[in-house]
Amino acid sequence: MMGVEPRGMSETFVVVGGDAAGMAAASKAKRDDPELEIVVFEKGQWVSYGACGLPYYIKGEIQSLHDLVSVTPAEFREGRDIDLRTGHEVVAIDPDERAVTAEIVDGDDDRVGETVTQPYDHLLIATGAEATVPPIAGIDREGVYTLGSMSDGKELREYVARAREDRSLQQPDRGPACQYLEECRGPVGVVGGGYIGIEMAEALAANGFEVHLFQRGDRVLKNFSEATSEAVVEHLHEQDVVVHLDAGVEELAPAETAVNEETAPVGAVVTADDRVPVEMVLVGTGVRPRTALAESAGIECGETGAIATDAYHETNVPDVYAAGDCAETTHVVSGAPVYIPLALTANRHGRAIGQTVAGTPTEGGPVAGTAAVKAFEIEASRTGILDHERAREAGFDPVSKTITANSRAGYYPEGGTVTVTLTADRDSERVLGASLVSEYGEGAVHRSHAIVGAITEGATVSALENYDLAYAPPFNTTWDPILVAAKVLAGQLRE
Numbered sequence: 179m180m181g182v183e184p185r186g187m188s189e190t191f192v193v194v195g196g197d198a199a200g201m202a203a204a205s206k207a208k209r210d211d212p213e214l215e216i217v218v219f220e221k222g223q224w225v226s227y228g229a230c231g232l233p234y235y236i237k238g239e240i241q242s243l244h245d246l247v248s249v250t251p252a253e254f255r256e257g258r259d260i261d262l263r264t265g266h267e268v269v270a271i272d273p274d275e276r277a278v279t280a281e282i283v284d285g286d287d288d289r290v291g292e293t294v295t296q297p298y299d300h301l302l303i304a305t306g307a308e309a310t311v312p313p314i315a316g317i318d319r320e321g322v323y324t325l326g327s328m329s330d331g332k333e334l335r336e337y338v339a340r341a342r343e344d345r346s347l348q349q350p351d352r353g354p355a356c357q358y359l360e361e362c363r364g365p366v367g368v369v370g371g372g373y374i375g376i377e378m379a380e381a382l383a384a385n386g387f388e389v390h391l392f393q394r395g396d397r398v399l400k401n402f403s404e405a406t407s408e409a410v411v412e413h414l415h416e417q418d419v420v421v422h423l424d425a426g427v428e429e430l431a432p433a434e435t436a437v438n439e440e441t442a443p444v445g446a447v448v449t450a451d452d453r454v455p456v457e458m459v460l461v462g463t464g465v466r467p468r469t470a471l472a473e474s475a476g477i478e479c480g481e482t483g484a485i486a487t488d489a490y491h492e493t494n495v496p497d498v499y500a501a502g503d504c505a506e507t508t509h510v511v512s513g514a515p516v517y518i519p520l521a522l523t524a525n526r527h528g529r530a531i532g533q534t535v536a537g538t539p540t541e542g543g544p545v546a547g548t549a550a551v552k553a554f555e556i557e558a559s560r561t562g563i564l565d566h567e568r569a570r571e572a573g574f575d576p577v578s579k580t581i582t583a584n585s586r587a588g589y590y591p592e593g594g595t596v597t598v599t600l601t602a603d604r605d606s607e608r609v610l611g612a613s614l615v616s617e618y619g620e621g622a623v624h625r626s627h628a629i630v631g632a633i634t635e636g637a638t639v640s641a642l643e644n645y646d647l648a649y650a651p652p653f654n655t656t657w658d659p660i661l662v663a664a665k666v667l668a669g670q671l672r673e
């Protein structure tokens with residue numbers, strides 16, 4: 179059955195996808211122009227949720243999925259006057275008719291299966307990304323999970339809860355990993371050493387599982403510096419996580435004792451050199467932009483595979499915007515289109531689109547690819563371009579230096595160290611990127627923000643060296659570790 183919603187007198191802004199980018203745009207547009215009619219279609223039931231918190235929900239530090247929601251559907255509908263339609267999946271966009279078609283896929287009433295057509299004056303595609311599922315034999319077996327959505331998070335938490343209740347597979351206490359459980363079980367496998375893999379290794383180990391992390395290349399967190407990757411691997415080992423490097427997974431196999439091998443749940447992770455028995459596998463090998471809806475409407479993707487946009491986040495189709503994990507953006511150092519799906523970018527670009535649609539053309543700005551991760555008791559961050567090959571592709575002659583310095587005054591009773599890798603261009607001395615790692619709470623992540631400033635403004639290493647940073651013994655040394663790194667790198671560039 180097809181229903182056509184009448185076009186009102188005021189302009190209509192339609193948003194596809196009700197999370198970070200979509201709801202930021204809807205809220206800002208409504209705030210700036212209360213006359214705008216705003217319709218948001220979200221295929222699921224959750225809106226404005228923080229997927230970033232899912233590993234901590236699975237770990238047990240956050241008690242309810244509802245705690246991850248920043249604004250509820252009721253608040254959007256009643257408080258912000260946004261026509262939010264959950265359980266509605268947009269299945270087609272017709273740019274000529276300036277209308278979208280949505281199918282009701284979920285809900286309490288008997289309208290499930292119906293379609294509605296909604297005209298738009300402005301349209302935002304904010305369909306996000308989905309977890310990639312690599313073509314590994316056995317990837318469909320029961321007991322293999324990904325973590326890309328709230329429902330994935332719910333399933334994994336339920337798995338952990340079942341494991342906690344199951345006393346039949348008790349193992350002896352495994353030391354520091356067993357903070358939350360008297361009994362340990364496992365082993366479990368995590369495939370992928372990116373930030374989600376590492377956060378999940380912590381979440382599972384904290385629940386008593388013996389965790390094996392498999393990484394195809396020779397280091398985890400490959401977008402960070404080698405020094406950061408090494409520090410994280412060393413710490414994972416200290417926390418009893420077994421890290422298998424250069425261990426491309428060839429198969430997720432059944433247990434050797436399985437009666438029916440085809441239908442059996444996962445029982446082992448098989449690499450070229452190893453066969454590790456596991457009872458569950460979390461696959462965290464990355465995400466890909468959800469672009470099928472856009473592409474079927476003639477909206478173009480760029481070389482990165484994500485939706486291409488201009489500085490105002492408008493696609494090749496007039497009045498159709500794209501933002502967040504489904505869209506490309508521009509790198510602040512290289513000026514090239516990049517696909518770096520992160521939460522602040524989605525929020526910032528969504529907000530800019532809301533402002534544009536409400537009448538003030540606004541650019542969301544480029545990104546530096548700044549990211550942070552916590553791994554048990556250490557923290558790490560990265561920003562800009564660190565990889566020398568990528569820097570050369572962008573036309574730079576990169577030089578990097580790594581230093582380790584005290585995080586607080588040496589005489590101060592607490593403290594640790596911060597390791598900083600700083601990369602700059604040899605000729606211009608421009609700061610290109612940085613990667614920092616420290617004990618958790620010793621400031622690697624917050625320190626990196628000063629370097630983000632330098633990168634964004636195109637500052638030289640010598641300028642960074644002279645940044646007037648705050649100093650007091652409980653926070654740093656007189657020369658903060660990032661100033662030390664800048665000083666050492668500047669010295670090398672002058673040689």
Ligand SMILES: Cc1cc2nc3c(=O)[nH]c(=O)nc-3n(C[C@H](O)[C@H](O)[C@H](O)COP(=O)(O)OP(=O)(O)OC[C@H]3O[C@@H](n4cnc5c(N)ncnc54)[C@H](O)[C@@H]3O)c2cc1C
Nearest residue numbers: 195197198199220221230267268305306502503520521524
């Ligand atoms: C486990 C995990 C941890 C993360 N941790 C961090 C972190 O620490 N820091 C960080 O910066 N980022 C992190 N991220 C990434 C961050 O969550 C995303 O960058 C952000 O959510 C992107 O927002 P978005 O609105 O673009 O897309 P999404 O959050 O993916 O939302 C897209 C929405 O669109 C809906 N949708 C899709 N297609 C349709 C359709 N056809 N019709 C209707 N609705 C549709 C989907 O159901 C979804 O709700 C993490 C992500 C995950 C999964």
